[in-house]
Amino acid sequence: MSRAAGPILLALWLAACGSSAPPRPATYYDNGTLKAPAFSERTHKKRYQQAAAGVVKKRAVTWVDAGRPERLSPKAVGKLPMAALVAIHTASEMPKGVERDVLFMVDKKRRPVSIRVDVKGAITVEGGPAWYPDKERRDAGPIKPLLRGKWEDGMAGDLALAWDQVGEADRALLKGVTFHRVPGRHGTEGGKYIANEKGHRIEIYDATKDARERGFVGAPDQPQPRSLLTYYHEIGHGLSAFPRLEAVRRYNQTVKAANAGKPGAAKRLKALQKAVDQQQKHNPVLAAYQKTLGKAGAPTVYGATALEESFAEAYALFRGHPAALQRLRPATYKWFKGAGHRHAIQGALKGMPAAL
Numbered sequence: 001m002s003r004a005a006g007p008i009l010l011a012l013w014l015a016a017c018g019s020s021a022p023p024r025p026a027t028y029y030d031n032g033t034l035k036a037p038a039f040s041e042r043t044h045k046k047r048y049q050q051a052a053a054g055v056v057k058k059r060a061v062t063w064v065d066a067g068r069p070e071r072l073s074p075k076a077v078g079k080l081p082m083a084a085l086v087a088i089h090t091a092s093e094m095p096k097g098v099e100r101d102v103l104f105m106v107d108k109k110r111r112p113v114s115i116r117v118d119v120k121g122a123i124t125v126e127g128g129p130a131w132y133p134d135k136e137r138r139d140a141g142p143i144k145p146l147l148r149g150k151w152e153d154g155m156a157g158d159l160a161l162a163w164d165q166v167g168e169a170d171r172a173l174l175k176g177v178t179f180h181r182v183p184g185r186h187g188t189e190g191g192k193y194i195a196n197e198k199g200h201r202i203e204i205y206d207a208t209k210d211a212r213e214r215g216f217v218g219a220p221d222q223p224q225p226r227s228l229l230t231y232y233h234e235i236g237h238g239l240s241a242f243p244r245l246e247a248v249r250r251y252n253q254t255v256k257a258a259n260a261g262k263p264g265a266a267k268r269l270k271a272l273q274k275a276v277d278q279q280q281k282h283n284p285v286l287a288a289y290q291k292t293l294g295k296a297g298a299p300t301v302y303g304a305t306a307l308e309e310s311f312a313e314a315y316a317l318f319r320g321h322p323a324a325l326q327r328l329r330p331a332t333y334k335w336f337k338g339a340g341h342r343h344a345i346q347g348a349l350k351g352m353p354a355a356l
């Protein structure tokens, strides 16, 4: 069987564009991973130079190299590296108001590029040096006591990095959490936060491993594994669940006191039952978070599915790509930066009856 000659018929690679049910926010961070083909300078450069020059003729395009922005003319396209050319083409296919981080494979090297399209359609493309997820070997030691199941070395190292980067104050609110590496696919889900009367845990699925291989997050000159977004997202669920879990914990503790015949236990149980119901109905962390969004809505498409997902996505961006959250949702960024989520948790605890 013969095949058509590849290079001559090579179509430009188009950014995959999925559809999802909830309405898209007007501006958002696209955290989907692209299955981009491998590129080679020799085979693809000319074609993508032409494509990029075509984009530059029609739209404002800025190339940022080592922190230095340069507004491109069609002529200047000739000196751009391959990854920048592919990124400009990708940007021309993206909706306005969207940014994403893409790891392009060029001549067997992974090149991180941040792509931003503003609401008017102006394109900014920022590149960094070649990078791969295991470039820095990370010590998984500190996280090991919290791990369950068989964790791949690189994955455990990434989780240790995420756990370190969320900081001590947020870690304290996740007390008792364990991370379970559950092999296999669960649709497109990277992980899940699960809380019940026994405690809470975070499950991590194979989609997170795929994301690790295919993407990065953060500034392209300081890239971090894309899988970090999943860890931050699930930790974010743990944070917003804290007041409810705490009410349940106090209730359960008081049940023991009631069983032991402690005076006043029945009355306290009633008050704590009320507190649990209240937290179930109204989550003060999510309510405070929602105010920061104004009319802008969730910072990602997935976040638009539910308020708790919106919070988890915003928290993931705050930890994984703060500059992106600052650009897209400045008030939300400021709120997290000022520990707004922890203040909301403390506020919820103020009115909560103590355990007996």
Ligand SMILES: [Zn+2]
Pocket: 233, 237, 308, 309, 312
């Ligand atoms: Zn979630």
